[in-house]
Amino acid sequence: MSNINGKVYAMNAITPMRPWKTWILRLVFFLLGALKSKQQDLINLSFIQFARWVIIPRNSFPFFGGTQERDSMKYDYLLFFSNFNGTWNQYIDAFSAVLSDGLNLIWRWSEKFPGSVPVTPFKDYIARVQFDTDYYYTAYPEATANDVKSAHIVQQALDNFRGQATTGTPEQFQHAYLEFLLTVQAHLGDTGEAPLVS
Amino acid sequence: MANQNGSVYGLTLLCPILNDEKASPSHDLQIRDYLSKLTADSTSPFAIAPGTHLARIVVMDDVVYVGMPACEEHLKSKYLVFESNLDGDLDTYLTGLATTIPEHIDAIWSHCTGYPGCADKAKFVQYMKNCQIETTFFFAAVNDKSVPQTLTALQTQRAVAQFIAEHQGISPAETQRDFIEFLKVLDAAPPLKPAMNAPSRDIKTGGRNE
Numbered sequence: 058m059s060n061i062n063g064k065v066y067a068m069n070a071i072t073p074m075r076p077w078k079t080w081i082l083r084l085v086f087f088l089l090g091a092l093k094s095k096q097q098d099l100i101n102l103s104f105i106q107f108a109r110w111v112i113i114p115r116n117s118f119p120f121f122g123g124t125q126e127r128d129s130m131k132y133d134y135l136l137f138f139s140n141f142n143g144t145w146n147q148y149i150d151a152f153s154a155v156l157s158d159g160l161n162l163i164w165r166w167s168e169k170f171p172g173s174v175p176v177t178p179f180k181d182y183i184a185r186v187q188f189d190t191d192y193y194y195t196a197y198p199e200a201t202a203n204d205v206k207s208a209h210i211v212q213q214a215l216d217n218f219r220g221q222a223t224t225g226t227p228e229q230f231q232h233a234y235l236e237f238l239l240t241v242q243a244h245l246g247d248t249g250e251a252p253l254v255s
Numbered sequence: 256m257a258n259q260n261g262s263v264y265g266l267t268l269l270c271p272i273l274n275d276e277k278a279s280p281s282h283d284l285q286i287r288d289y290l291s292k293l294t295a296d297s298t299s300p301f302a303i304a305p306g307t308h309l310a311r312i313v314v315m316d317d318v319v320y321v322g323m324p325a326c327e328e329h330l331k332s333k334y335l336v337f338e339s340n341l342d343g344d345l346d347t348y349l350t351g352l353a354t355t356i357p358e359h360i361d362a363i364w365s366h367c368t369g370y371p372g373c374a375d376k377a378k379f380v381q382y383m384k385n386c387q388i389e390t391t392f393f394f395a396a397v398n399d400k401s402v403p404q405t406l407t408a409l410q411t412q413r414a415v416a417q418f419i420a421e422h423q424g425i426s427p428a429e430t431q432r433d434f435i436e437f438l439k440v441l442d443a444a445p446p447l448k449p450a451m452n453a454p455s456r457d458i459k460t461g462g463r464n465e
Contacts, residue, residue, distance in 0.1 A: 132318075
């Protein structure tokens with residue numbers, strides 16, 4: 058089991074849904090995708106690198122015949138995969154505190170979902186529907202979502218600045234260099250080994 | 256298409272694991288045993304194969320029963336779940352896996368029903384696609400950068416921070432001269448490999464949050 062790799066935690070969760078409710082959830086996701094402003098809280102939280110929700114219709118589990126028996130279920134299932142920075146408790150707490158309306162909109166169609174507030178029954182529910190990761194890989198284990206965003210800002214600023222750096226007089230360089238510093242100064246945090254968490 | 260967010264593709268596979276009562280240990284345990292020995296650093300198969308930002312492999316034993324009044328039900332097969340966040344085109348990515356790390360892919364997926372092996376790449380790609388579940392909603396914090404671009408940016412960020420820290424209070428002419436040299440060194444530096452630990456930065460920045 059390896060839910061953690063460097064600064065990223067892999068969460069897997071699966072919840073049952075009555076098939077007729079699935080269509081409501083699909084509409085919710087359609088609207089969430091179409092209205093970028095509704096994703097703003099998720100973007101602002103800025104500790105999720107990638108996340109996805111996947112609905113498996115009750116008769117759509119892959120089937121190849123032979124000795125395999127077909128899985129035909131009563132419920133559709135909602136799979137949730139998240140790659141986030143920080144600990145499990147920090148993640149659930151932040152989700153509950155900041156995104157409670159959004160979470161309720163997504164998971165209220167799942168059986169026995171208690172709501173994301175208060176947080177204690179919510180954590181109990183997540184713990185019940187979560188299953189562990191067997192292998193977890195990240196191409197940049199020392200970087201958080203914010204580190205990656207910052208690194209691209211620094212790269213862009215350097216690409217813009219390099220022309221001025223090599224052609225101007227020292228005084229012109231100094232002026233452009235200070236502007237470059239102002240652009241990147243908040244984006245130079247050290248990446249490195251992750252702290253030990255559980 | 257919800258599998259795609261910008262230039263990043265969200266691949267979700269559910270591959271049924273062979274259900275053979277005579278197998279000992281069972282196929283799911285053999286997969287878990289293999290995965291437990293697989294490295295996740297720069298020698299990882301996914302660091303060798305191109306295009307993976309983050310990926311996970313999970314043996315899903317069963318669905319979850321959440322308690323009364325919900326109905327209790329169970330899967331007839333266990334499923335191997337592969338979740339990958341990758342660059343670009345799915346066919347290219349899957350072919351890349353079959354080409355660069357076939358021994359690992361075969362060792363893991365040979366415990367799955369109907370798996371044809373990596374040798375026939377067309378069949379392999381088709382099998383993986385048959386196991387694919389469409390992503391309903393896919394979120395990516397950064398959705399317009401490839402793995403090499405992100406690794407280069409992280410390397411640049413580290414080098415720039417080091418340069419700035421070492422050039423405080425130095426004359427403009429000297430800073431400019433060093434900066435031009437710095438750009439040459441940075442451009443010539445070998446690219447950071449995926450999942451490779453970067454060298455520790457030799458400066459102490461301090462602060463409560465560091």
